[in-house]
Amino acid sequence: MGSDTRKRTTGAFDVRLVIALLTGVYGAVITVLGIGFVSDEDLAKAGGMNINLIAGIGMLVFTALFLLWVKLRPLTVPAPEDEEDDESASAEQG
Amino acid sequence: MTVLAQDLRLDANAIDYVLLAFYFALVLGIGYLARKQVSSSLDFFLSGRSLPAWVTGLAFVAANLGAIEVMGMSANGAQYGLPTVHYFWVGAIPAMLFLAIVMMPFYYGSKVRSVPEFMLRRFGKPAHLVNGISFAAAQILIAGANLFLLASVVNLLLGWPLWLSIILAAVIVLAYTALGGLSAAIYNEVLQFFVIVAALLPLTLVGLHEVGGWEGLVDKVASGPGGEEQLSSWPGNQLTGFGDNFLSVLGLVFGLGFVLSFGYWTTNFVEVQRAMASKSMSAAQRTPIIGAFPKMLVPFIVIIPGMIAGVSVTELSGENKAALMAGEPAPSGATFNDALLLLMRDLLPNGMLGIAIAGLLASFMAGMAANLSAFNTVFTYDIWQSYIKKDKPDGYYLRAGRVVTACATILAIGTAFIASTYSNLMDYLQQLFSFFNAPLFATFILGMFWKRMTATAGWTGLVTGTGAAIGVFLLAETGVWDLPGQGASFIGAGAAFVVDIVVSVVVTMMTKPKPEAQLVGLVYSLTPKEKLRRSTVGEDAGWYRNPGLLAGIVLVLTIVLNIFF
Incomplete structure (x- = not known):
């Protein structure tokens, strides 16, 4: 690695945010469906289980965990060596 | 469907x-x-x-x-x-x-x-x-x-x-x-x-x-x-x-x-x-x-x-x-x-x-x-x-x-x-490609661990191994060898593997190996341990x-x- 800051544009784009966006939107939409728009027919289909609500909440929880991960371990552009020592273990998920 | x-x-x-x-x-x-x-071909590929x-x-x-x-x-x-x-x-x-x-x-x-x-x-x-x-x-x-x-x-x-x-x-x-x-x-x-x-x-x-x-x-x-x-x-x-x-x-x-x-x-x-x-x-x-x-x-x-x-x-x-x-x-x-x-x-x-x-x-x-x-x-x-x-x-x-x-x-x-x-083309494709992969694995594993294996053995093994697998496949398809279920592809792959190994070994014995200097990093016994270390x-x-x-x-x-x- 040496002393040069091996800068990459990779840092600009974190796929974890895209995933969280997808599950967040999906979770929100079907949670709303599960709370407000569930018909008796839907319930009978799934044997009385309100799957939209359950899966929706599950996805929202997943989204929250993913965002927490992004927050705790942000993508970092590799830093010069001397600053790296205690940062490196948490620099990026591997 | x-x-x-x-x-x-x-x-x-x-x-x-x-x-x-x-x-x-x-x-x-x-x-x-x-x-x-x-920005470069390595980025793309x-x-x-x-x-x-x-x-x-x-x-x-x-x-x-x-x-x-x-x-x-x-x-x-x-x-x-x-x-x-x-x-x-x-x-x-x-x-x-x-x-x-x-x-x-x-x-x-x-x-x-x-x-x-x-x-x-x-x-x-x-x-x-x-x-x-x-x-x-x-x-x-x-x-x-x-x-x-x-x-x-x-x-x-x-x-x-x-x-x-x-x-x-x-x-x-x-x-x-x-x-x-x-x-x-x-x-x-x-x-x-x-x-x-x-x-x-x-x-x-x-x-x-x-x-x-x-x-x-x-x-x-x-x-x-x-x-x-x-x-x-x-x-x-x-x-x-x-x-x-x-x-x-x-x-x-x-x-x-x-x-x-x-x-x-x-x-x-x-x-x-x-x-x-x-x-x-x-x-x-x-x-x-x-x-x-x-x-x-x-x-x-x-x-x-x-x-x-x-x-x-x-x-x-x-x-x-x-x-x-x-x-x-x-x-x-x-x-x-x-x-x-x-x-x-x-x-x-x-x-x-x-x-x-x-x-x-x-x-x-x-x-x-x-x-x-x-x-x-x-x-x-x-x-x-x-x-x-x-x-x-x-x-x-x-x-x-x-x-x-x-x-x-x-x-x-x-x-x-x-x-x-075709109605069940997927099954056939799946089977056909397992024919290519099984001999490929045999050639790879032999080539990685046996430095004497020659270039000619490399391609002849591949070709004959694939041939053997296709042979088993045809026998099973035409009903000469009765193998219901998915056993036919298991046997075909096994045959491909064995034939590839046998042919590679025999051909190697009859042809001249590559100089060892060209095989560094490619064959286990010729590669310095540091090169393989993470x-x-x-x-x-x-x-x-x-x-x-x-x-x-x-x-x-x-x-x-x-x-x-």
Whole structure:
């Protein structure tokens, strides 16, 4: 690695945010469906289980965990060596 | 998929379409964002070797989680029950660990850009050409088959015409693979992985609820056609088609577990390319191991829904299942391939239904994107740059890669229409490619550990091994050798492996080996140990990043799963 800051544009784009966006939107939409728009027919289909609500909440929880991960371990552009020592273990998920 | 279209037409409404459209918007968005990172051919074809291991690890699994896996394995689950897990626990995990621990140091350490390039360095041009061309051709055929399956599901579910679905799907896949190269394909595979889980996990839960939980499923499967045997993974006689328990276990362990799966996972560039894109030797080794964790759990959301469909979906249970298992058409007209779709139709309300459709389409598209991104790399580096236009500047090959991707997509549309004329082309394709992979694995393993093995032995072994596998296939097809179930491909792969080894050894004895100096980094005994070692500092530090330890954990978990099921 040496002393040069091996800068990459990779840092600009974190796929974890895209995933969280997808599950967040999906979770929100079907949670709303599960709370407000569930018909008796839907319930009978799934044997009385309100799957939209359950899966929706599950996805929202997943989204929250993913965002927490992004927050705790942000993508970092590799830093010069001397600053790296205690940062490196948490620099990026591997 | 022979069920009348209206039986399978899902009741999708505006919300489902919006959810589906949102997924496609993100897919294209990833392609656009990934484009910004592409400035050289290495960026385009190998993501600049810069990706973290969890990304490449999930992509490793997702690239394989295509149409064959999702539809095929749930169909197998409906037909054979739990023994289908062998395709995951015996047929994938050990080979993935072997790739990580033993073979990855050579692939990543030698800095080759593709599996055929490794063949070139180890065995020279003839083996390189045989491997490069057969791989490239195979990818186009599989991409076409994936495309066709994708379009036929869209056609069945939503009623769009087949040709429109084929072209639309091809354009979307082309858009992001040509823009962002391997990074776009890999990031989308990671996204796809989560969509598939979001689609299938709820389906499995509702399904289990519907049949009365795990115990309800066990009772219903045991009392149905197939009986108790479908509830434990060993010995799996129905799956292999062998009457004898010992032969069945032997077929599973040696045929599926060793030759077929090692051939597929360790030499198939579609998979290996994902690991090559990671940012360090340690990350490359961890890629297949990280992939092994989800791989262990995928059967629970693929096979179990299949089993549930086999006991709860009217068209597939009772007399219908009995007829299908006897190899006759079911009175209802359904086939096991429809298992997942029928279950979705029966159980999911709007909203969840849209997500489930997105999951299925995601799986098929990512399968095709994986084929395309592996194809353009092999074609550009191993055929175009090696034999046709040498020594051009790097920008030329980057542009060539984009053009090749476009041409490949057009070819895949062509092969998709060919695929549409066969009813079970997938099975044959799957079998044919296992023929190429089994001898490839034999040649690789011999070449990596036996420095005397010669260049001539490299290509003659490949050709005769493939010939032997095709021979067994023809014998089984024409009925000369009666092998029901899926035992024929296990034996074919075994024959290919043995013939390849024998021919390679004999030819080696009669020809002159390559000078040892040219084999450094390619053959185990001639490679300095430091070259194979991974770094253990910085981003590769910590016990939880140690490939050996991680592999041990995976192995123990797999054995535990085998004992429980």
